[in-house]
């Protein structure tokens with residue numbers, strides 16, 4: 001099967017798609033940001049894959065198991081479906097070098113801003129990175145080491161922003177971030193050079 005590469009939007013979870021609640025361990029901690037369902041539906045209609053990449057060091061910290069995390073992600077999917085949205089894939093890093101849980105308290109290559117999760121997604125889906133975007137509330141969600149993406153967007157719904165880093169745009173929430181991507185930044189055709197660094201704002 002040779003699927004035509006599609007653009008993707010790589011979204012952070014906590015403080016971006018859902019409200020920032022520290023280390024969520026219970027379903028009541030999973031609260032979608034207002035308007036996110038419709039925004040995710042717009043992305044799908046525009047042909048984008050919607051891929052969540054999330055650091056979940058709560059696993060390494062012994063606060064929840066991977067099974068409990070999977071339950072939370074089913075709950076997230078259900079809640080997004082209620083508001084008309086959804087996502088195509090979710091990859092998480094359960095590690096942290098300062099954790100306590102056996103097997104998870106290790107250095108790894110998947111904790112953002114390292115690119116292990118992104119590489120996993122690129123290996124499993126046919127993605128045109130040159131037409132893709134990163135959206136998150138933290139600079140590490142923008143994968144500063146990755147060149148040639150169409151856009152990097154910070155949102156203000158999570159941790160306080162002190163530095164816009166490599167961001168092309170700063171939006172109040174993921175809703176405005178997606179609107180900006182679709183109406184202001186969306187390229188009309190695949191870019192020739194995927195290694196060309198996205199133009200700074």
Ligand SMILES: [Mg+2]
Pocket residue numbers: 012013014015016136137138158
């Ligand atoms: Mg976050």
Ligand SMILES: [Zn+2]
Pocket residue numbers: 093094095108109110111
């Ligand atoms: Zn990891």
